[in-house]
Amino acid sequence: MKRILVLHGPNLNLLGTREPEIYGSMTLDDINGMLEVRAKEAGIERIDFLQSNFEGELVDAIQKARGTYDFILLNAAAFTHYSIAIRDAIAAIDVPVIEIHLSNVHQREEFRHRSVIAPVVMGQIAGFGADSYLAALEIAIRRLERER
Numbered sequence: 001m002k003r004i005l006v007l008h009g010p011n012l013n014l015l016g017t018r019e020p021e022i023y024g025s026m027t028l029d030d031i032n033g034m035l036e037v038r039a040k041e042a043g044i045e046r047i048d049f050l051q052s053n054f055e056g057e058l059v060d061a062i063q064k065a066r067g068t069y070d071f072i073l074l075n076a077a078a079f080t081h082y083s084i085a086i087r088d089a090i091a092a093i094d095v096p097v098i099e100i101h102l103s104n105v106h107q108r109e110e111f112r113h114r115s116v117i118a119p120v121v122m123g124q125i126a127g128f129g130a131d132s133y134l135a136a137l138e139i140a141i142r143r144l145e146r147e148r
Contacts, residue, residue, distance in 0.1 A: 004071045012075060098124075
């Protein structure tokens, strides 16, 4: 089984038009399409995507990932900085999670410097725009290949 779940948090549905000087000009569909192509090339059986502006919906998706997915790629967006519910959901499952950020959160406002989910994820990739997602996918692919 090689299955990956990509979760996009609040406001990421506005990519391409929302502050392109920070987040770039690619839309969420562009990013998902890029990931889909790479996943197919790598022999990933399934890659699914969910964008939600609702914390509970993301918590539900994380909880339901057990037994269904081998990896979660998560851009929790603003929830990164304060969602104990998302942090606890990640801690409660045995599916590895990679935290993703389009911008370099450490070069931005002070409140963005702290991630409450960082202590319970495998690692964090930030600051490379849409390539942050691609880098996370590459890591997941390599880890899954090692497990074979």
